[in-house]
Amino acid sequence: MDLDFSPAEREFRAEVRDWLGTHAPGPLPSMDSPEGFAAHRAWEARLADARLSVVSWPEEYGGRGASLIDWLIFEEEYWAAGAPARVTQNGIFLLAPCLMRFGTPEQRERWLPRMARGDDVWAQAWSEPEAGSDLAALTSRAEPVPGGWRLSGHKTWSSRAAYATHGFGLFRTSGTRHKGLTYFMFPLDDVAVRPIAQLDGLPGFAELHFDGVFADESMVLGEIGEGWRIAMATTSSERGLTLRSPGRFLATADRLVALARTAADPALADRAVRCWVDAEAYRLHTFGTARKIMAGEEVGAAASMGKVFWSELDLRMHALAMELLGERAGATPWLDGFLFSLAGPIYAGTNEIQRNIIAERVLGLPR
Amino acid sequence: MNFAFTDEQLALAATVRDVLRAHCPPGALRSERRPGWEQLAALGFFGLLLPPESDGLGLGLADVVPALEETGRACLPGPVVETAVAAASLVAGVAKLASGAVCVSVLLPGQVYAPDADLADLIVVAGADGLRLVTKESARLTPRPGVDPCRPLFEVAFDPAGCERLGGPVEPALRRATVATAAQLIGVARELLAVSVAYARVRTQFGAAIGSFQAVKHQLADVAVAVEFAAPLVFRAALAVDGGIATVERDVSAAKAAAGEAATLAARVALQVHGAVGYTEELDLRFWLARAWSLSAAYGTTAAHRDRVRAAVLGGDVRRYP
Numbered sequence: 001m002d003l004d005f006s007p008a009e010r011e012f013r014a015e016v017r018d019w020l021g022t023h024a025p026g027p028l029p030s031m032d033s034p035e036g037f038a039a040h041r042a043w044e045a046r047l048a049d050a051r052l053s054v055v056s057w058p059e060e061y062g063g064r065g066a067s068l069i070d071w072l073i074f075e076e077e078y079w080a081a082g083a084p085a086r087v088t089q090n091g092i093f094l095l096a097p098c099l100m101r102f103g104t105p106e107q108r109e110r111w112l113p114r115m116a117r118g119d120d121v122w123a124q125a126w127s128e129p130e131a132g133s134d135l136a137a138l139t140s141r142a143e144p145v146p147g148g149w150r151l152s153g154h155k156t157w158s159s160r161a162a163y164a165t166h167g168f169g170l171f172r173t174s175g176t177r178h179k180g181l182t183y184f185m186f187p188l189d190d191v192a193v194r195p196i197a198q199l200d201g202l203p204g205f206a207e208l209h210f211d212g213v214f215a216d217e218s219m220v221l222g223e224i225g226e227g228w229r230i231a232m233a234t235t236s237s238e239r240g241l242t243l244r245s246p247g248r249f250l251a252t253a254d255r256l257v258a259l260a261r262t263a264a265d266p267a268l269a270d271r272a273v274r275c276w277v278d279a280e281a282y283r284l285h286t287f288g289t290a291r292k293i294m295a296g297e298e299v300g301a302a303a304s305m306g307k308v309f310w311s312e313l314d315l316r317m318h319a320l321a322m323e324l325l326g327e328r329a330g331a332t333p334w335l336d337g338f339l340f341s342l343a344g345p346i347y348a349g350t351n352e353i354q355r356n357i358i359a360e361r362v363l364g365l366p367r
Numbered sequence: 368m369n370f371a372f373t374d375e376q377l378a379l380a381a382t383v384r385d386v387l388r389a390h391c392p393p394g395a396l397r398s399e400r401r402p403g404w405e406q407l408a409a410l411g412f413f414g415l416l417l418p419p420e421s422d423g424l425g426l427g428l429a430d431v432v433p434a435l436e437e438t439g440r441a442c443l444p445g446p447v448v449e450t451a452v453a454a455a456s457l458v459a460g461v462a463k464l465a466s467g468a469v470c471v472s473v474l475l476p477g478q479v480y481a482p483d484a485d486l487a488d489l490i491v492v493a494g495a496d497g498l499r500l501v502t503k504e505s506a507r508l509t510p511r512p513g514v515d516p517c518r519p520l521f522e523v524a525f526d527p528a529g530c531e532r533l534g535g536p537v538e539p540a541l542r543r544a545t546v547a548t549a550a551q552l553i554g555v556a557r558e559l560l561a562v563s564v565a566y567a568r569v570r571t572q573f574g575a576a577i578g579s580f581q582a583v584k585h586q587l588a589d590v591a592v593a594v595e596f597a598a599p600l601v602f603r604a605a606l607a608v609d610g611g612i613a614t615v616e617r618d619v620s621a622a623k624a625a626a627g628e629a630a631t632l633a634a635r636v637a638l639q640v641h642g643a644v645g646y647t648e649e650l651d652l653r654f655w656l657a658r659a660w661s662l663s664a665a666y667g668t669t670a671a672h673r674d675r676v677r678a679a680v681l682g683g684d685v686r687r688y689p
Contacts, residue, residue, distance in 0.1 A: 001372050001429055003606050003689040009368070069368050254685060261681055273677045277600070277621045280687065284599035287370040295371075305595050308588070352581075358591055359584030363564045366579040 003287070005073070012066070013073045019050055020081035027333065031087045032202035037121075037163040040087035044118030054092055054116045057100075061108065062116030068290040075247030082251070090160055091115040091122030095168050098183070102222035102230050110218075111185070123161035123188065125169030125208055126231070128154055133353045135170075136178045136228065140210060142171035148216035149173075151184060154209055159347075161206035162195035164188060170227045181227035185219045199339045244310050246283035249317070252337070253279035256317050259324050268324055275317045282310055301361035304354040311344030311351060318342075368689070370602070372433055380433030382410060387441035393651035396517055400486060401445040401470075408467025416455035416543075422465035423455070428543055429605035432550045439554025439662070442654045444517035446472045446483040452547040456540035457491045457533065458500060472521075475541050477667045480511050480520035491533065491540075492523055498533035501525045515661030517654060542608050542619050545666040549601045549619075549626035552662050556594045556626070559633040559655050563587060563640045570642075577640070586636045593632050597625035607688055614688050617679040620672035627663035627672070634659035 005013070025043060029036035047053040048062055056071040057063025066074070086092065092115060099108050114120045131138040140153025151171055161167060166187050174180035190213045195203030222230045253276040260272030285306070289299060318338035322329050329335050345351040359365040372380075391403035407413070415431050417423020431452075438447050454464055454471040463469050472487035474480070484490055485508055490501040501523065509522040564587060567578030577583050604622035607615040634656045638645045645652050663669055 001376065001602065001606065002369055003603060005368055005689055250687075257680055257685060269681055270673065270677055273680045274673075276680055276685070277625070277676060278596070280621070281596040281600050281625065283687075284370065284603050285596055287368060288599055291369055291371045302595075305592050308592050309596055352585070355585040355588040356581065358588035359578075363560075363587055363591060365564060365567060365584055365587065366576045 003284075005069075009069060009073060012070050013077060016052065016074050016077040017081070019052065020077060020083055023050070024081045024083040027082075028084050030200070030202050030336070031085060031160075032162065032198070032200075032204045034163065037087065040084055041118040041121065043084050044086070044088050048117040053088070053118075054096070057096070057112065057116065061112035068294055069287070072245055072247070072286060072290060075245035076250060077247070079247040079251035080254070087121055087160070088115060088118050090124045090164075091120070091166075094124055095122050095185070098221060098230050098233060101233060102183075102226075107218065107221065120166050121160060121164040123158050123164035123167040123206070125155040125158045125161070125167045127157040129156055132157075133350050135231075136181075138170060138172065138181070140169070140171045142173050142182055142184060142215070144173075145214070148214060148219070149184070151186060151210040151213040151215055154207070156196075156207045157205050158208050159205050161188065161193055161208060162203040167191070167208065168221070170231055173224055175225070178228040180225050181231075182224050183221040183227040183230045184215055185221060186213060186215050190214070199342070200336060244307075244314075246279065246286050246310075249279045249282055249310060249313060252314065252317050256321055259321060263324055268320065271316070271320050272324075275313060275320065278309075278313050279317075282306070282313065285309075301357050304349075304357040305362065307348060308351050308354045308358070311341075314341040314344050370599070372602075376430050376433055379415075379431065380437050383407065383412065383434045383437040384440070386410060387437060387443060391441045391443055393442070393654065396442060396444060396651070396654045399444075400483075403441070403443060404445055404467065411465070413451050413467040414465030416452060417459055417465050421459045423459075427605075427609040428452070428546060429602065429609050432546075432602060432605045435547050435550035436554035436557070439551030439658070440558045442517065442555065442558070442658050444483075445486060446470060448544050448547045448551065449473045449482065449487075453491070453540045453544040454489075456543055457498070457535075457537075458489065461489065473540070473544065474523055475537055475544070475666075477541065477671065478665070480513070481508075481523050482518050482520055482661075482665065484508050484521035484523060485510075485519065490523055492525070492530075493537055494527070496527075496532075498535075498537060499525070499527060500531040500533050502530070505529050513661060514664075515657040518658070518661045539608075541666065542615065545619050545623050546601065546604045546608055548662050548666050549604065549623045552623075552626035552630040552659065553594065553598050553601055555655055555658050555662065556590070556597075556630040556633040559630070559637040559652075559659065560587065560590050560594060562652065562655070563590075563633075563637040567640050583640060586639065590629075590633045590636050593629040597622075597629035600625045603688065612688050614679075614684065614686050617676055617684060618688060620667070620675040620679075623667060624669045624672040624676065627669040630659040631663050631669075 028039045031037050031040040044053055051064055054063045055066040055074050059065050128138045142149040142151050155169055168185045170181045171184050172180055173182040192209040194207040196205050198204040256272050257276050260269045263269045318341040321334040322338050360367055386406045387403050390406045395402035414423035415426045418425050450471045453473045461469055469488050470486050472481045472484040472490045474492045476493050481490055488503050490506055492499050492501050505525050507524040511520045511522055513520040567583055568576055570577050600622040604619045607618045644650055
């Protein structure tokens, strides 16, 4: 057991820090506005030019073939530099791992390099009006037609769909519940998109209506009827370290401690320090998880423990910042961060569902 | 970067676990003061941290963290941390320490009483003028009420004139004992969680196992999360001690506070899940509840360690290790 970065890892950290120090832009407008979306997309292209947009991907798709530890280092530096949120995150963190694992070589070649540059921006389309935490209750269908499939149904809370170019989600091709679901990718051109304003007033997600949208065979990811298994591989990475690496929480914790230093109430300062230590705990835990993944072990249901921990830590940090700032909060980035952190215990499977998973599948309690 | 225990470190823990299962069963906690000690001594347990010139193995603290967790999991009574960990830093030259033939208690800065001092051949006592080595014969012990029936506490009086003065700083021993205690707390918490889950699976009310109710599930899930994220802080503290890392004081305190909070949460939930039967002396659960409470207060309370972390971090020490 050790906690030592290798010389190569330290060198990589220095390179990333140096590049971001020179190139990271100041705050951009929200990615959920037309001008902000364009600015975030342009930033992704700059990152890709430096081969820093997807460092852990194979080189042929725009990455560096970097290890998981290198990727965690990248994330720490990225968030510490105050660099923009990733408009490509649904694609690069959720869809891409599935494409790498279940996609055909043609699909990987076609989609991954464009995704890595932000040429295509992907929206996720999991939830439906009657299928949220209970995702297997979804009713959107795919009917076979010559040369492909016709998609019909209604998806909602689809993150980034207001401005994205493509989407991915599950459609029923047969059966009931978890059986008979198939994983589809689709361009958003033929889908009726109704943007939905979030708490911040901007359309961070959207409703999607599919009225016989055609998807050819190449848009099916994995085998027909295997969608649930593939999607679970995605949600496991969403809950786990790919979507929410420690770097973002470490950066927030540092900023929170700086804010709390001047707090008149020592109890508030104490809460800030607790958050700071918890962010450290998440970081250390993630190094342990990375070790397991690199050794070929599956994280599985244990990812739910991480999801509960990071989402509630993030909310505690931002709620504390709101308390510390009072009426001044609105003039700072903490307000947007607070609103975003409130979504953490809801998306990627609510924390109630995560606690059920921990109880049943980690601890072995009866269903 | 390999933040996982090696096969050797885990094998040592497995051996300790097997020995304690066989020789320190819950029933022994009611009848013996040091069950399993003889068998642990035969394994070389009390020489793990001692240098080779003291007949020890010269291991680092991180090497023995999983084994120390097992002593917590078994609720092993007796001055384990004091004899196997603190003594190795304070009195490594004492003959036969490695063999387990010498039992040690300590009364270091931050402690109020010496645990299990009545079993000790030697007590290391920190005073205003430094450390003293107090022998069994020269110590006058006064028992003090404590929360843990298997970890009795004592006030220690002695005539300094008759007691050897020890050189060297006390901090290394204190750090090691603190991290070792944190490791035991993780073990205590894991056992409390395991027995609570086992009980919730078999206890039936309203025609269903109580572990099928979400109100019960979610409490146990919260314990699992607390333990899962406290443990890496303890592992890191052990590495910081071994490596003499600059942030060691802060990291040791962060570990002790987190482990203490995880264990007291585990105790609270364990009692709630067991219900009335948990609130009895006859159920063995009481020993683990008491151990969670007694070790949380040992070598600095959770509040004292939180204070130290707060002072460091607010004072500007936001350096990260690694």
